[in-house]
Amino acid sequence: MPHPDPAALRPRLPSPLQEIEDAPFARRGVRLLLKRDDLIHPDLPGNKWRKLAPNLRAAAAAGERALLTFGGAYSNHLRATAAAGRLLGFTTIGVVRGDELARAPLNPSLARCAADGMRLHFVDRARYRRKTDPDVLADLHDRFGPFRVIPEGGSNSLAAQGCTELGRELRGAADTVAVACGTGGTLAGLAAGLAPGQRAVGIPVLKGGTGAPHFLQQTVEDLQRAAFGGPRGSWHLDPRFHCGGYARSTPELDAFAAAFEARHALPVERTYVAKLLYGLTALAEEDAFPRGSTVAAVVTGTP
Template identity: 35%
Template sequence: MISFDFYSPEQKISLPRWQERFIHVTIKRDDMIHPFISGNKWRKLKFNINKALELHKNQLVTFGGAWSNHLLATACAGATFGFKTTAFLRADEGINNPVIAMCKLFGMELIYTNRADYKDKQTLFDKHFATNPNAYFIDEGGYGMDGAKGCEEIVTSLTQTYDHIFCACGTGTTLAGIQHAVDTLKLNTKVHGIPVLKGGEFIQEEIQKIYPETKPVTLHTGYHFGGYARTQPTLLQFIEKFVSSSGIMIEPTYTGKLFFAIDDLISKDYFEPNANILVIHTGGLTGFLGMYDRFNLDLNQ
């Protein structure tokens, strides 16, 4: 078992509108776990890495897009724990950006892959690594049972119980782990997901694939703002106001949509009075690098 100490406190936060409605919000600060292997990225890698060690593998092979926090986390984890890392990058040959540059700096090999080939990840893996006994397959975003198992620890590590737990979601792995832990501990906690892409209803099916007997989560599918990595002025304005008033950094792809949803639901009196809500901050703040120019910021000052 790999040893990795991290700090992820439960931090209470209150905005005026939340106070007026007597809603209590706490943030699980998984963004503080590590600057690059942060949030649910670490949790979804933990048991995958341990399994790779058990199987005597020395190379982690995974998948992601050009701004993938998962790829960056895998690259850093590989450098930290002594693995070679390779990623099938869903991007045109030669595309570069700060996240890709950091992946390379951590020693990750990138195989640029077109969208058609990328759809069949197992075939891609087999084509390049069928004769390599040291390669270990990790699905995009850490999706799967081992990823969900790590995310169960979000719940088992809590210092108190909550009426509601909220999390942004793309593959459903984090939500699967949270709901399974809530079921196992027999908590009276309602689990909510904020899909960050269009058509997020499919996430419930992905959760059931991992844990077939898990209770359904509540998905709020109206907060994608046009799709994955898409934004709108109302979202960007909310993020600027939230960050400047709370001191907690969020970004437009995942956590910005999550906190916007929380604020909107509170404004609509969705919650019972005195509800205790836990919001999972899943990290991934490097995603801001690809969108800073959409904010009203002057970086030349």
């Protein structure tokens, strides 16, 4: 049976705050802090632990023994779920976008999932888009038996509730708190946990489609409604810094991340954290933050 308490993962909480003296911010009289959520746990860093922990508790309380979730070929969420399964005794199943991947050697991310005991199930991209349809879920149940579904990226109402503690840990530490967004759960909970007068900024790492506002606007609103019964906190999205979409980059982003690493001797995860810091630097150069204010960037993952 699964271990009844995911606290057995022994997270390092609260995660540390690290002040960074960075020229684009310092020139404008703005303090930059890094909220080092990447140091919470070696296998479940940052928002992955915060989002998974309440879902794991719910699964254990219900006596469920298997977790099924979804992700792409380089999904940090799949890796974290597989690691949690290994540590806590859950069976884990990963539904992976792209049936062509089944015919190729596993990349390092998926190989890590497999090494942690996750059963990988590859589906074509059209079917993946329908992953929450009842008939698709019924087929998965027929194949794998009973399981608890954890959404792609781990974002649901329980995950948003789990991320409120991130906001509480930052009360009084910064005027603006920023986080990179993939599925919106971290931003939904972060904003709910901050104190009145603080604001949260989400930097989406995916394109928003052709319409406005960005699709994550509705997603975060829905998550807050499900988790808290309605809107919570002050937050907004700045969708300008996706650099081409999920796991995409540009020469400018690559150069920025390499330079930041060299200046501060800190590794910068490219899918989320690089875009977050790149966006915050651009905002600082636009004088988006008042002189004398403090900005905290949530470091959600490791390279």
